[in-house]
Structure formats: C-alpha cells, structure tokens
Amino acid sequence: MNIHNFIALLLIILITLTSTTTFCKDMIIFGYDSKPPKYYIENGEPKGILVDMMRWIGKEIHYNFDIRLYPWKRAYHHALEGDGGIIGLSWNAKREKIFDYSDVMYFDDVVLAVRKDNIFSFNLIKDLKGKSIALERGSSKGNEFDNLIKTGFLKPVWSNSMPHSLLLVLSGHADMAVAGPGKIGYLMTIYNEASSYPSLAKNRDKLTIISKPIVRDPNYLGISKKLAAHDFLAEFNKALKKGEASGAFKSIIEKYSQAFHLL
Structure with a gap:
C-alpha cells in the first residue's frame, strides 16, 4: 500500500469513528452537601434526588457532570464566579440578575x-x-x-x-x-x-x-450569566421534560422515600 492509499484509509477510519462515537462534554455542578434527600454526602460520594436527576440528564445530553457538594456558602461562591452551575437554586429578583435559570427541577x-x-x-x-x-x-x-x-x-x-x-x-x-x-x-x-x-x-x-x-419553593439549575449558557439550558430543559414525562424522576424520588421507609 502506497502512502496516499494509507492516508486515504486512515481518513476513512477517522471519519467512521467520529460519526459513530458520541463525545461527552464536561461541566462542573455545585450543590449543598447537607440537605437530604435533595443532596448530601455519603461515604465521600454525592447522593440525592438532584444528583441522580443530573446524572440521568447527563446521559441524555452527553455531558459528564462533575458534581461537587460543599457547604452552601462555598458552593454558591463558586457558582457566582462562573466556575460551574449550581443545583437546588431558589429564584429571587437579585439572583435573576446574576444567573440564567433552567426550568423547575424540584419543589x-x-x-x-x-x-x-x-x-x-x-x-x-x-x-x-x-x-x-x-x-x-x-x-x-x-x-x-x-x-x-x-x-x-x-x-x-x-x-x-x-x-x-x-x-x-x-x-x-x-x-x-x-x-x-x-x-x-x-x-x-x-x-x-x-x-x-x-x-x-x-x-x-x-x-x-x-x-x-x-x-x-421551586428549585432550579442556575448558571452564571458570565458563561452565556443559553444553548446548553435549552438542551437541558428538553431532557428535563423527558425525564418528567417518562417517570424517570418520579422513580428517583420514590427510591429515596423507600430508602427511609416513608412511602
């Protein structure tokens, strides 16, 4: 095989891999570390309803969400700085000037x-x-x-x-x-x-x-306006609606209720 044929074959392989492989994007998501069942730390790992919802949505839209739970003040500071999004965010007039909001994730x-x-x-x-x-x-x-x-x-x-x-x-x-x-x-x-x-x-x-x-209190995913994440939030909201309509989020909520024998 001459060099030209080899290069042509290599290009075909690369194009095939690109068309058949889904590439994931990364995003840091902050949240509170001590408010179960919404979110909390267990054995060093993020747990909770909002955490599981984010992981479900991540699979739908091909995002790797790096979920980091901290005391609220620290998590909120990171979100203000534009270091990533924040889950469990309530709406108020002051915050609306700082953050772009998803649709409601959780009440x-x-x-x-x-x-x-x-x-x-x-x-x-x-x-x-x-x-x-x-x-x-x-x-x-x-x-x-x-x-x-x-x-x-x-x-x-x-x-x-x-x-x-x-x-x-x-x-x-x-x-x-x-x-x-x-x-x-x-x-x-x-x-x-x-x-x-x-x-x-x-x-x-x-x-x-x-x-x-x-x-x-309706809770949202909030992303600093510094990050101009409008396209991402539109994609996120579509997956959010799908999770609600399919019953996936209802199952997540029931899982945490059952874990505490409260159903």
Whole structure:
C-alpha cells in the first residue's frame, strides 16, 4: 500500500469513528452537601434526588457532570464566579440578575420544625408574625419568604446548617427552624447527622414539624450569566421534560422515600 492509499484509509477510519462515537462534554455542578434527600454526602460520594436527576440528564445530553457538594456558602461562591452551575437554586429578583435559570427541577416543601412543648397553630402566614426563625446564612426560599425576613415580619436567627438551626430551637434561641424538604428531609437530617451532632440525636424526640409547609419553593439549575449558557439550558430543559414525562424522576424520588421507609 502506497502512502496516499494509507492516508486515504486512515481518513476513512477517522471519519467512521467520529460519526459513530458520541463525545461527552464536561461541566462542573455545585450543590449543598447537607440537605437530604435533595443532596448530601455519603461515604465521600454525592447522593440525592438532584444528583441522580443530573446524572440521568447527563446521559441524555452527553455531558459528564462533575458534581461537587460543599457547604452552601462555598458552593454558591463558586457558582457566582462562573466556575460551574449550581443545583437546588431558589429564584429571587437579585439572583435573576446574576444567573440564567433552567426550568423547575424540584419543589422543596419548606416546613417548620418546633419543640413539642412550643407547638402553635399555623394556617396563615399572619400566624407567624413576630416569631423567631432559625435558618442558614445565605439561604433563600424565594421572594415571598425572603420578604418576611427583610420586613421584620419574622425575626431571623442565623445558623451554619440545618442541624444547627434545629439545635437553636432545642435551646430556645428560636421559636422554629426552616427544615425540609418536607417530612423526609427533616427526618433524614436528624438521623443522618446523629454522629456529628450528638446533642441533636439525644434530644430529637423533643422536636416535631408543623405539617403545613410555609412555602413550596421551586428549585432550579442556575448558571452564571458570565458563561452565556443559553444553548446548553435549552438542551437541558428538553431532557428535563423527558425525564418528567417518562417517570424517570418520579422513580428517583420514590427510591429515596423507600430508602427511609416513608412511602
């Protein structure tokens, strides 16, 4: 075989490989490391509903998502800098100027944790006026909830994490704490964090939740406008709709519920 025929054969092989092989792109995705069942670390690995959803979508659109879960403040800082996207992001007017948003990925039912000896009736937002609420620094639950804090309707008691918020309620430093998502998120937190917060483990029977959510907070994938990811988000949203329509995401949610015997 002469050199010209060899080069021609090599080109045919390369073209064939290119046409039959799907190449994946890489993207870093940040999230919170301590809010089960949405996302959390188990044995050093990212776990949770949003993590599994991202992996499902990644296969659909041929992306390798490098999912990195950190304390929220650190994860949010990386996303602000444009180091990657961030999952579990709530919408508010300030963030809309900074991030481009996907369609809704998940609804976070924000519930209130209280001491059993300090249970109160909650039917309307006005029932909460003047009460102190423990919540994590830098967190947002959407414009409506954020405005309750900004206007002084609720008195914030800032914490470093959801377990820390629950300890503030136990100690009487706050009337209630932001918890969730829903009952499963609250229960997974107080049981999963038992080794790190022995006082919470010892006294968790003194706590309960008010079943009515204070807000149903839609969560999104957010990407800094610095990255101009409009085309990616359009592709992402198509896969998101497919996952919802096919029942794939419902199965993911049920898997985590079954794991905690709550179905």
